[in-house]
Amino acid sequence: MAEVYFLGTGNAFSPPGRMHALALIDSKILIDCPPTVIPQLIRGNCLPSELNHLLITHWHADHTFGLPFLLLNRKWMPSEESDGQELEIHLEENGIEILSNLCRMGYPGSLEDSIEKDIIWNKDKQSKLSGTEWEMERFPVLHTPQTEPHGYMLTHSSGFCLLHCGDSGPCEEIDCRVGQSDVVIVEMGVPDYVDSPYHHTPSDVEELSNKYPGVKILVTHNYSNSGNFRHGFKPPNLSYNIHQLDDGNKLIINGKGDYILKK
Ligand SMILES: [Zn+2]
């Protein structure tokens, strides 16, 4: 069995009812590291020191600025079970300097040993994620080019395929992988009136679902609010095979590769 836990489903503005988007897989693999990653993990009953893998999609602050807090927490609040297990960070090569500098800026003089010893930097675009039942492929997507945006195709030992599109507008690299996936996680960072090639709008998500009606689409990095709030955008109405995730939702995958969504 496998589990994908959505401990945040909001875009960079953290709309009412949503924390910044991240996904936690089997309490071992984290996709993206937003500034409030520590309270998000703790709310999800996960200890930061027990993470084995961090998959970075791009350099924007809502996806990376939690790293200094994560390293500080792992250094000073280790659990007995974690037993000095390193954190393998999967990323494009330029990110090693960018994220190291981010940690030095956040806690000058305090994280040098963590950067050296707690982290394994992995630039490989394909990897078996050690200690887990998953392997990944990283592929380029369409977002602010300065952030080196990527998505991840994750394959479970059961054969289940999960496509995480990163932060991206519609693009060929996503299109050619959707048909091979069981579930697709797609960001919907802006409403329809925003004219940007770098994000999916509700109409873009509808179009993707019309092209691949057999694929379940989960929307995250949502611009709209969740719950009853006076402020922010109301969630758009989307087709039945598109689910707009809320914080705390879980995707549960059984040994045969079938899945259910738990709200
Ligand atoms: Zn973002």
Ligand SMILES: [Zn+2]
């Ligand atoms: Zn972004």
